[in-house]
Amino acid sequence: MKTTTIKDIARALNMSTSTVSRALRDSYEINPATKKLILDYAEKMHYSPNPIALSLKESRSKSIGVIVPEIANNFFSQTINGIEAVAAEYGYHVVIFQSHESYEKEVINTQHLVSRRVDGLLVSLSSLTTDTRHFEELVERGLPVVFFDRIPKNIRTFKIIADNFLGSYQATEHLLEMGCRKIAHVTSPSWLSITKERLGGYQQALEKFGVPFQENYIKYCEHGGMVTDEIETAVQQLLDLPAPPDAIFTASDRITTGCMSYLRRQKLRIPEDIALVGFTNIAVADLLDPPLTAVTQPAFEMGQLATELLLSLIQNPEQEITNEIQCLKTTLTVRASSVQQATWRPS
Amino acid sequence: MKTTTIKDIARALNMSTSTVSRALRDSYEINPATKKLILDYAEKMHYSPNPIALSLKESRSKSIGVIVPEIANNFFSQTINGIEAVAAEYGYHVVIFQSHESYEKEVINTQHLVSRRVDGLLVSLSSLTTDTRHFEELVERGLPVVFFDRIPKNIRTFKIIADNFLGSYQATEHLLEMGCRKIAHVTSPSWLSITKERLGGYQQALEKFGVPFQENYIKYCEHGGMVTDEIETAVQQLLDLPAPPDAIFTASDRITTGCMSYLRRQKLRIPEDIALVGFTNIAVADLLDPPLTAVTQPAFEMGQLATELLLSLIQNPEQEITNEIQCLKTTLTVRASSVQQATWRPS
Numbered sequence: 001m002k003t004t005t006i007k008d009i010a011r012a013l014n015m016s017t018s019t020v021s022r023a024l025r026d027s028y029e030i031n032p033a034t035k036k037l038i039l040d041y042a043e044k045m046h047y048s049p050n051p052i053a054l055s056l057k058e059s060r061s062k063s064i065g066v067i068v069p070e071i072a073n074n075f076f077s078q079t080i081n082g083i084e085a086v087a088a089e090y091g092y093h094v095v096i097f098q099s100h101e102s103y104e105k106e107v108i109n110t111q112h113l114v115s116r117r118v119d120g121l122l123v124s125l126s127s128l129t130t131d132t133r134h135f136e137e138l139v140e141r142g143l144p145v146v147f148f149d150r151i152p153k154n155i156r157t158f159k160i161i162a163d164n165f166l167g168s169y170q171a172t173e174h175l176l177e178m179g180c181r182k183i184a185h186v187t188s189p190s191w192l193s194i195t196k197e198r199l200g201g202y203q204q205a206l207e208k209f210g211v212p213f214q215e216n217y218i219k220y221c222e223h224g225g226m227v228t229d230e231i232e233t234a235v236q237q238l239l240d241l242p243a244p245p246d247a248i249f250t251a252s253d254r255i256t257t258g259c260m261s262y263l264r265r266q267k268l269r270i271p272e273d274i275a276l277v278g279f280t281n282i283a284v285a286d287l288l289d290p291p292l293t294a295v296t297q298p299a300f301e302m303g304q305l306a307t308e309l310l311l312s313l314i315q316n317p318e319q320e321i322t323n324e325i326q327c328l329k330t331t332l333t334v335r336a337s338s339v340q341q342a343t344w345r346p347s
Numbered sequence: 348m349k350t351t352t353i354k355d356i357a358r359a360l361n362m363s364t365s366t367v368s369r370a371l372r373d374s375y376e377i378n379p380a381t382k383k384l385i386l387d388y389a390e391k392m393h394y395s396p397n398p399i400a401l402s403l404k405e406s407r408s409k410s411i412g413v414i415v416p417e418i419a420n421n422f423f424s425q426t427i428n429g430i431e432a433v434a435a436e437y438g439y440h441v442v443i444f445q446s447h448e449s450y451e452k453e454v455i456n457t458q459h460l461v462s463r464r465v466d467g468l469l470v471s472l473s474s475l476t477t478d479t480r481h482f483e484e485l486v487e488r489g490l491p492v493v494f495f496d497r498i499p500k501n502i503r504t505f506k507i508i509a510d511n512f513l514g515s516y517q518a519t520e521h522l523l524e525m526g527c528r529k530i531a532h533v534t535s536p537s538w539l540s541i542t543k544e545r546l547g548g549y550q551q552a553l554e555k556f557g558v559p560f561q562e563n564y565i566k567y568c569e570h571g572g573m574v575t576d577e578i579e580t581a582v583q584q585l586l587d588l589p590a591p592p593d594a595i596f597t598a599s600d601r602i603t604t605g606c607m608s609y610l611r612r613q614k615l616r617i618p619e620d621i622a623l624v625g626f627t628n629i630a631v632a633d634l635l636d637p638p639l640t641a642v643t644q645p646a647f648e649m650g651q652l653a654t655e656l657l658l659s660l661i662q663n664p665e666q667e668i669t670n671e672i673q674c675l676k677t678t679l680t681v682r683a684s685s686v687q688q689a690t691w692r693p694s
Binding site for chain 2: 046080081084095096097112116286287
């Protein structure tokens with residue numbers, strides 16, 4: 001695109017570039033009539049200061065980068081809305097990238113965002129990321145980075161998570177209270193922070209009810225549910241067990257809906273044959289057949305808090321990071337998918 | 348963030364900046380031993396060429412900007428995945444912005460993207476955009492812009508749409524074949540291109556069946572369904588008519604699910620009391636209660652085609668734009684929400 005530069009204006013008006021530049025900066029050294037002439041011409045030519053050059057000079061782009069596994073996911077799109085709400089308030093632009101659950105794409109996105117001089121990064125790790133050196137280096141070199149939801153263990157910065165342990169504990173406890181004793185858990189890759197936290201809550205609830213933990217009731221989906229096959233294989237393996245589960249507790253939007261879809265195609269009745277509880281922010285949980293019992297994360301609030309902390313790091317990069325991990329409460333909403341019809345009444 | 352520059356390397360190695368610069372460009376003028384020394388040190392210091400400075404010089408950023416109303420929408424998130432697939436293939440980065448159906452945000456996003464020197468823009472208009480001068484100016488100044496789905500009438504460039512007319516015709520025809528005669532249409536703002544195209548298909552189907560068009564069966568949601576209230580008010584006004592509809596044909600994800608949710612809360616049975624067909628790419632249409640009859644747009648393909656055309660404009664900005672509007676076929680999937688139980692069999 002042809003953009004108008006200070007040189008173009010100077011040439012057209014037969015003035016020096018320094019006069020034009022000073023007029024555009026509203027300098028007192030230029031007389032008002034000349035200033036008006038220059039400003040009018042600049043406006044006519046759609047002149048706008050080159051913000052990349054400006055940002056090189058000021059070393060602030062007023063942009064923050066966001067890297068999430070995927071935006072076609074209710075949890076992440078709600079988080080992004082929270083991020084944008086706070087960023088807009090402080091005059092920051094938000095640049096969004098998807099890793100598509102790929103480690104390589106995450107690394108490329110990171111390099112690109114940094115090369116475009118964002119002032120800070122908000123990241124939720126891809127499900128295939130086991131090596132986080134690309135972020136460690138940035139943090140060491142002083143770029144503010146805040147992680148949310150899927151966080152690395154060893155990088156010292158702010159991290160915002162939902163209370164995955166408690167959310168998972170409550171979901172499992174609810175299924176146990178409904179009489180289920182063979183509760184399967186279909187979840188994200190084993191190495192993700194959220195997976196470990198949720199497994200912990202699940203185990204603690206079983207323990208409270210004196211139900212032994214069984215490894216073969218746990219299924220990990222390495223691509224976080226992006227690949228339908230891995231969800232369906234996991235569910236089928238559970239159904240093939242000598243003692244198939246009487247309930248499934250699922251992690252993430254896609255694993256939940258993928259699981260529900262597969263159970264229905266197998267003509268299994270939910271919850272009569274098998275109960276279902278999802279750790280999901282799916283917007284239409286109450287319109288599903290049956291309405292889905294769900295642990296919901298405060299996604300919008302998580303995005304807001306992560307952004308506030310990132311902006312505070314951008315303003316004051318030298319600050320002491322206390323209270324490194326901040327944990328937001330989840331909500332369990334009980335619907336028909338986990339409660340036998342006889343006992344369930346919609347509120 | 349502290350980044351290493353060519354100057355830093357030159358100072359540290361006691362060489363001239365031009366020697367360092369030529370070594371980093373792998374120039375034959377620098378002897379291999381010196382080159383190795385410089386490259387090793389550059390690597391150690393995490394030196395990377397400054398791509399913003401490079402892009403100012405080369406005037407190509409290898410980035411394309413995308414502005415969509417919202418990403419928490421199955422149609423747009425699927426479109427973005429199509430965009431990213433093609434962009435990745437050609438080595439382009441995709442920078443995503445949301446207008447949140449706001450004209451002002453769309454204008455600000457546009458300015459920001461242009462100031463960040465994207466090589467081209469992909470746009471679907473916000474539902475509140477009636478003035479498109481911010482895009483007209485860019486196109487006049489030579490920036491490649493391609494529109495998809497919600498397109499402006501008067502800007503000369505490539506535009507990709509779904510066959511909204513035919514999709515809407517088929518949905519309405521299906522409802523008429525099912526015996527419905529009082530078919531309401533809850534849709535996006537009246538000024539959007541998609542709204543006019545869909546209304547046209549709806550009217551033509553009515554005409555074919557000799558059913559008179561009734562203005563009071565048409566409800567426009569000015570915020571495209573972002574505001575739940577406007578959907579619910581529209582549906583309630585329809586239910587309050589002297590001859591309330593026996594079917595509703597809805598546009599967009601949110602209008603569809605908002606409408607379904609409201610009908611259910613009013614204890615109306617779908618389809619017995621009122622049939623429902625949605626123009627929507629919602630991923631869980633078959634898991635809803637009842638499974639939803641839907642007109643689906645080829646969202647992924649639309650994103651792919653829009654990106655291919657944009658890249659061709661970036662490569663060759665002077666090309667003659669023939670075949671300005673390209674139209675992709677939609678698919679009607681019939682499910683239980685529009686078919687009385689007695690006659691419907693899931694496939």
